[in-house]
Amino acid sequence: MLDWSPGTACGNIPAGTKTALHHTAPPGTLKPMSTERRQKLLEKKRQLDAQIKALEARERQAERKRDTRRKVIAGALALEHAGYDEEFGQTLFRLLNRHVTRPQDRALFDLPEREEPEGADQDNAAPEQANDAQADPEKKRA
Numbered sequence: 001m002l003d004w005s006p007g008t009a010c011g012n013i014p015a016g017t018k019t020a021l022h023h024t025a026p027p028g029t030l031k032p033m034s035t036e037r038r039q040k041l042l043e044k045k046r047q048l049d050a051q052i053k054a055l056e057a058r059e060r061q062a063e064r065k066r067d068t069r070r071k072v073i074a075g076a077l078a079l080e081h082a083g084y085d086e087e088f089g090q091t092l093f094r095l096l097n098r099h100v101t102r103p104q105d106r107a108l109f110d111l112p113e114r115e116e117p118e119g120a121d122q123d124n125a126a127p128e129q130a131n132d133a134q135a136d137p138e139k140k141r142a
Helices: 035-084 086-099 103-108 127-135 137-141
Strands: none
Touching (some): 035 086
């Protein structure tokens, strides 16, 4: 422990001398932060936290908009290509029919109502049709 009393090595450091000890306040000499100062700092912290939270929310909203825009563009491209490429169109229809489950979403694509309960795997529902498609490539496209 350092001795800060006058007449000791630590207490007699000449003014202007820069040492690590010189920059350390003696024990018991720091004044406690005033309640008013503490409250002002806490309020400033709350304001900064609120600004950070608002900024993060704006960033999340902007990313959702970018993601939605990407999906719209990709979907438009896929739908347009389905009109030019029959095989792609059939594949797209099968994917939509398999994965679009909500009735209001199925209606957007003029898909028939789902016959099997939700969560049923169509690939496993009709194994004999899959075997027929492997045997006859023309049935695979249908």
